[in-house]
Amino acid sequence: MKLIIIDYGAGNIKSIQFAFKRLGIDAILSNNIDEIKTADKVIFPGVGEASSAMKMLRESGLDKIIPTLKQPVLGICLGMQLMCNFSEEGNTKGLGIFDVEIKRFSNAVKVPQMGWNTVSNLKSDLFTGVKEKEFMYLVHSFYAENCKESIATTTYETSYAAALQKDNFYGVQFHPEKSSVAGEQLLKNFLALKTDN
């Protein structure tokens, strides 16, 4: 299994690498386009601010490559948000894989949402063995609206998409690498997805 974590300078990817190591998989950190194309599975991480992260993707040409990948791709947190059409954060045009916009929570709630919240309406193979209303760890100020590509929802101020899927592309707003046993199950499920490469 060749698992690549896309390393484009956005955020803490060490935790994701360690989480896979606990599952017995040595993930490779890479921003090399040829290497990413030949991976069995790809993780697209991201922590930080949307427009600067998109800028880094454009500079490395990754913005063109990621939407063309055929193997399972999992976007995590900001990674998931960048896979969407547009983000209110820095008025950023995203990769357009998921047909949804990213909005900011209003100041009616504390922003960022920080901590453990439940995921419901679980719909994909990604959630095999994960029960409805399982707790996942989230840290974010922006969220994806519910849409047809939603495969899980969470409620904070409003009900929103906690996970998205379209074809071989998956995205989760929460941090499976920090979500205890349930998060580990989700990562195992991702590793078990079929690869049509």
Added chain:
Amino acid sequence: MLTKRIIPCLDIKNGRTVKGVNFVNLIDAGDPVILAKQYAELGADELVFLDISATLEGRKTMLEMVLKVAEQVNIPFTVGGGISSVADVDLLLKSGADKVSINSSAIKRPELVNELAEKFGNQCVVVAIDAKQINGEWIVHLAGGTIPTNLNLFDWAKEVEARGAGEILFTSMNNDGTKAGFANEALAKLSTELNIPIIASGGAGTVQHFVDTFKMGKSDAALAASVFHFGEIAILDLKQALKKHTIPVRI
């Protein structure tokens, strides 16, 4: 529903866990990596490690410890103590820390909060504030609570929020080590006047103290050390009691 967080805090000196009572009289409470792993398994929602090593050698040991914790622990953790630059934070995050907590260095140079928020995102910037109520006013203290400043707790908290702090860790020095409960009045005021999460710290002694800080103190998370390290309160028992009081928790 977003749950209230229970956060054991491990004070680290030269790679070992210690707990200060009123910031003095350190008692050994074990190996931090083993403790961290146990806490994750027992249901802690997050962990905080505060480095109180004074030497360069102690700081290096801390980085090695952060790496070991990140390797073995599957819940988020914050590292604080002795952080004064973007480079310090970069090293900690690269070693696997999820968030960093800054205290005195933010008071000495408030722009540090902006710099960290811009570079790493405000979600990983926790500003810790030690304050003591003197003649009715909450005064921020420096250097582990030893030196009073001319800053008011609420003004300072609002300033760091505006500068990009993602969270406030407020330790009441009046309450710390007393096991007589958290400073809920000040906490509630912080929670109402600010729009970022507030972590209550200082004073945990009983389960009821946690109930009170979530209900009366409007805290988003509660941090404690010795009640957990010495087994006085089990995290699962605590969470079950909180649930009975209709406080949302992760069990």
